[in-house]
Amino acid sequence: MPPPLHLQAFSFIINIFLFLALFIIPIHITSDVESFKSCAPFSCGNFTNVSYPFWSVNNQPSYCGHPNFNLDCEHGNLTIEIKSQKFHIIDINQTSRLLRIARLDLWSNDAATIVSCPKKYIIVNLDLDFFNYTSKYEKYTLLYECGPLPDPYSSSLSSEVSQVISCLIEGKPRNAYLVSSAKVVDFIGLGCMNNITIPGLKSSIIEDSDSVVDVLDKGFDVRWSGVEEDICDGCIKSGGRCGYNASENAVLCMCPNQESYGDCGFCRLKSTTEILPDEPDCKRLTLRSPKGKQLSWKGKMKIILGDTSII
Numbered sequence: 001m002p003p004p005l006h007l008q009a010f011s012f013i014i015n016i017f018l019f020l021a022l023f024i025i026p027i028h029i030t031s032d033v034e035s036f037k038s039c040a041p042f043s044c045g046n047f048t049n050v051s052y053p054f055w056s057v058n059n060q061p062s063y064c065g066h067p068n069f070n071l072d073c074e075h076g077n078l079t080i081e082i083k084s085q086k087f088h089i090i091d092i093n094q095t096s097r098l099l100r101i102a103r104l105d106l107w108s109n110d111a112a113t114i115v116s117c118p119k120k121y122i123i124v125n126l127d128l129d130f131f132n133y134t135s136k137y138e139k140y141t142l143l144y145e146c147g148p149l150p151d152p153y154s155s156s157l158s159s160e161v162s163q164v165i166s167c168l169i170e171g172k173p174r175n176a177y178l179v180s181s182a183k184v185v186d187f188i189g190l191g192c193m194n195n196i197t198i199p200g201l202k203s204s205i206i207e208d209s210d211s212v213v214d215v216l217d218k219g220f221d222v223r224w225s226g227v228e229e230d231i232c233d234g235c236i237k238s239g240g241r242c243g244y245n246a247s248e249n250a251v252l253c254m255c256p257n258q259e260s261y262g263d264c265g266f267c268r269l270k271s272t273t274e275i276l277p278d279e280p281d282c283k284r285l286t287l288r289s290p291k292g293k294q295l296s297w298k299g300k301m302k303i304i305l306g307d308t309s310i311i
Contacts (some may be wrong), residue, residue, distance in 0.1 A: 003156060015138065017045050030077050031066070033289070035049075035061075035063070035243070036240075036241055036254045036255060036256050037066060038060060039051075039052075039055070039060065039061070039063075039064035039065075039241045039254055041086055042059065042060065042073075044071070044073035044076060044077075044078050045073070045076025045077060045078070046076070046184050047078055047089075047092060050071070050078075050092060050094075050180045051094065051241070051242070052064070052065050052227075052229075052232055052241070052242035052243065052251075053065050053066040053068075053069040053224070053227040053229065053232075053242075053244070054065070054066075054070075054071050054092070054242075055068045055069065055070055055071070056070075056072075056073060057070045057071065057072050057124050058072065058073050063243045063244060063246070063252065064243050064244075065243065065244060066130075066227045066244050066245070067246050068082075068127060068130050069130075075088075077199055078092075080099075080101065081102060082125075082126060082127055082131060082228070083125050083127050084106075085124065085125065086102050086103075086104040086123070086218075087101035087102060087103060087104055088101065088103075088107040088219070089101055089104045090102060090217075090218070090219045091164055091275075095225055096223075097224050097225065097229065098134070098221055098222070098223055099131070099221070099222050099224060100218075100219050100220070100221050100222075100223075101219050101220065101222060102216060102217060102218070102220070103124065103198060103218030103219075105118060105215070106118070106142070106198065106216045107216060107219075110144055115307075116197050117144045117145070117167040117168065117169050117174070117176065117194070118142075118144075118194075119216035122196070123196070124198065124199055128220065129226050130176075130225065130226045130227065131222040131223070132222060132223050132225070133199065133220070133221070133222060134221040134222065134223055135200065136202050136220070136221050136233070137199055137200075137201075137220055137221065138180070138199070138200055138202040138280070139180075139181040139182075139195070139197055139198075139199060139200075139203065140178055140179065140181055140198055140199070140200045141178070141179055141180075141181045141195050141196070141198075141199075142176060142177075142178050142182060142198055142199050142216075143176065143177045143178075143179065143184070143187060143190060143192040143194075143195045144174060144175070144176040144177075144192060144193075144194050144195070144196075145167075145174050145175075145176075145193035146165045146174070146175045146176065146177060146190045146191065146192035146193075148191065150266075153155055157274060172177070175188070177214070178215055179193075181197055183271045188283045194202065196310050198216070199220040200215050200216070200218070200219070200220050201215075201218055201219075201220055201221070223305075227244075227251075228250075228251045231251045231253075232251055232253075234253075235251070235264070238253070238255075238258070238264040239255065239264045240253040240254055240255045240264040241253075241254045241255075242254070258307070276277055
């Protein structure tokens with residue numbers, strides 16, 4: 001004789017609950033733990049503890065940072081791509097949200113030679129939704145494919161031109177000069193065949209008698225924004241690590257035991273947008289109604305089975 005229907009239903013519910021407890025929930029928790037570990041702050045060369053909104057394309061999943069802040073580490077140097085243009089990273093100040101960058105095509109460790117002259121006139125085009133110049137910004141013009149600096153220029157404009165350097169064109173060194181864009185009209189007589197406007201630090205040519213390469217290598221400052229770092233700060237204070245859900249355009253808070261859109265002291269039911277407190281640090285599976293009332297055993301079973309009529 002088969003068991004009564006209510007016993008069959010009870011057995012079915014128990015089996016589902018055991019399946020969730022033994023297989024689905026542990027997999028979810030393991031996944032959250034792995035996400036937390038994968039998004040640990042990373043290092044590259046002299047850079048240490050680099051974290052959200054940045055992420056490493058070399059050894060981190062893309063959800064560890066914002067899509068526009070992926071960094072490439074090669075031979076101890078960090079680079080970032082902004083609107084298809086690559087920049088060498090000189091300094092990162094995550095407290096002030098400042099980034100000092102230099103054009104990669106003009107940056108060089110060689111104190112006498114730029115790797116190559118720009119192949120074509122490409123201005124720096126920042127993504128202003130995320131990066132903006134600071135008050136230290138100034139425009140300079142790099143004049144290249146030039147002849148020697150004539151005597152009149154050497155005497156009257158020496159304070160406005162840094163020392164001559166070589167700029168390689170098809171493997172051959174050619175003279176190049178860097179001047180303030182406001183003064184570029186004074187140098188028409190040089191007969192330079194090409195020029196390009198580049199950003200730099202304000203008054204960095206005159207101060208300390210920097211060379212052209214020094215000015216280019218020092219780069220310029222940009223301030224980043226638009227990545228909801230205020231939300232991230234709350235996540236970090238609660239013991240979490242920040243990431244980004246690109247499909248939902250939202251900051252993720254990755255905790256050692258869960259993943260949420262708030263912080264590590266709260267849980268969020270998928271059926272509601274209200275953030276609900278839990279005990280302690282969401283380490284246990286505790287189902288609550290959107291009003292915050294803890295559900296009965298029967299209510300929990302109905303939620304597990306997809307019946308939300310009780311809430």
